[in-house]
Amino acid sequence: MNRIIDLVKRQPIWIFVFICVVFFSFSSPYFFDIRNFSNILVQASTIGLIALGMTFVMINGNIDLSVGATLALAASLAVGLQPQLGITGAVLVGLLSGIVIGALNGIIAWKTGVDAFIVTLGAMIGVRGLVFIYTGEQAFYAHDLAYSDFGASSLFGMPVLALIFICLTIIAHLVLKYTIHGRNVFAVGGNRVAAKEAGIRVGPHMLLNFILIGFLAALSGILLSTQMGASTPNLGRNYELWTITAVVLGGTRLTGGFGSIIGTLGGVLAIAILRNGMNLLQVPSFYVLIILGSILIIVLFIDKRFAEPQGVGA
């Protein structure tokens, strides 16, 4: 019994994922199927890729609200520039735009000392404005079918998008767990002043993580646009909120210093499985919103009751 409670305390979200899989397997004949599972992974990859970067940023004690807008900018550039630059060139420019936005956020947060919440809130509004100005409020279509073929292609029987997501998840996990940079992520998030005293260059360290999330948001946007063969200026609206939801579901604390990629993967899968399963059961998507919101609060409650130190000021 104690071990179960322990597991619930540490990774409550994976228990939820497990319950969801069992429930949907019994209630829908189409759910427990390898094709549906790879489908879920593809659906999860958009939020999932950003969530990997968000885990780094949030363990750092920061947050990035600009990812949805960055995603739209990268997708618009990657599709919109294809007539001039070809697919490779346009995709590279798209990825570069994500790196630039991330670097901009990081440098501003580092040099000015303004809270990342405010820095990226500004960027979220500004970058979205940039997207609308660049696109002229129009959707772009990729005329070269090779672009959308990539989004639908498979390798070893797995969709390429799912494979990319899995590979990057493994890499992110290894980096966070076994490298110096990964250790510093926790140190800076746990106690910024102490980390600085210990010789960690806090500013450049945080900058690197902002560049990472900018790049991942751009990559996610480009992969999303290959799925549709198009990009729209409103792409990625509210994705920052979904990403934060996934990361927090996975047990990463907003206060920093605590979290894991495995937890984040659980959070991402929970959202994707819930959406997929409810869809198969033909439940209107409205209820998914209510359930996800409630689960987010319940996970927070469990975390507060069982994992945090209790005290007068806490």
Add this chain to the structure above:
Amino acid sequence: MLQFFGKHGISVAFVLCVVIFSLSTQKFLSTDNFLTVVMQASIIGTIALGVTFVVIGGNLDLSVGSLLSFATVLVVDLHDKVGPGTAILLMFVFTLLIGSINGYLIGYLRLNSLIVTLGMLSAIQGITLVYSGGKNVDISDQTNTWFAFFGREALFGVPVPAIIFIVLGIILQIVLLKTGFGRKIFAIGGNATASLFSGLRRNRLVFSTYLLSAFTTGCAALILGSRVMGSQNNVGEGYELLVLAGVILGGTSLLGGSGSIARTVIGVLILAMIQNGLLLLGFPYYTQWLVTWVVIIVAVWLDIAAKRGKLFSTY
């Protein structure tokens, strides 16, 4: 120099905005245009008044955008079914009910406000869609209803939305500065532990700030519903962050314990002026968002730099 800008930066920015836009276009500096600016600011501004209390108390409210959608859909839909008076009453009852859920979870259970209101953002969106069945709602007879008063009419030449915004702003400024309640909100935001030991009921105070933000959101829904006489399910989407932008621009610290209603009003008006001025100058509509980006960061930067005594941080 740095100290001066830190303290009066927002007023300087306000004057600067007025001067720059007045010099560059003749259409800017007129009573009519000023009223237009206040009216454009009224929905976001009214919500920002309540959110200012929440933020001074040391919390955040990201659910106001969804709540605005919910309240607007509810009041517009009920208008034809039960009449405007009852519709408004019911709208406020349910909006305050949702506000009290926020307040209970954050005030009494002490859960992190950002995540709770993030969860509520999505839950309220779902509730709105379930209620409306995903369809847009509208008022069938748009000319013969006194409901039009809140968004479409004017008193003594001043549009009613502007009056609601300004009068609520004055009342809440007085509440914040001149009552014990207001002082206690500053206390719990400034130092939660100290205020607890001084015998302040933090639970109840935090709870009431969320009721207040739900109330001002309800007022904003009256303006919006009455102006449009209809509503989409996601009409308030993204408003929470624009509201926060106004509050932050007004110099209210996200850490809690400092801030003012008057400055929030100026912050929201600056955002509306940027929108209005750039449009008058013929810039594309979304240029205002780029300028907003710069203005928010510079404003907060100067504020922090003044407190730090140095322009750049030491990390």
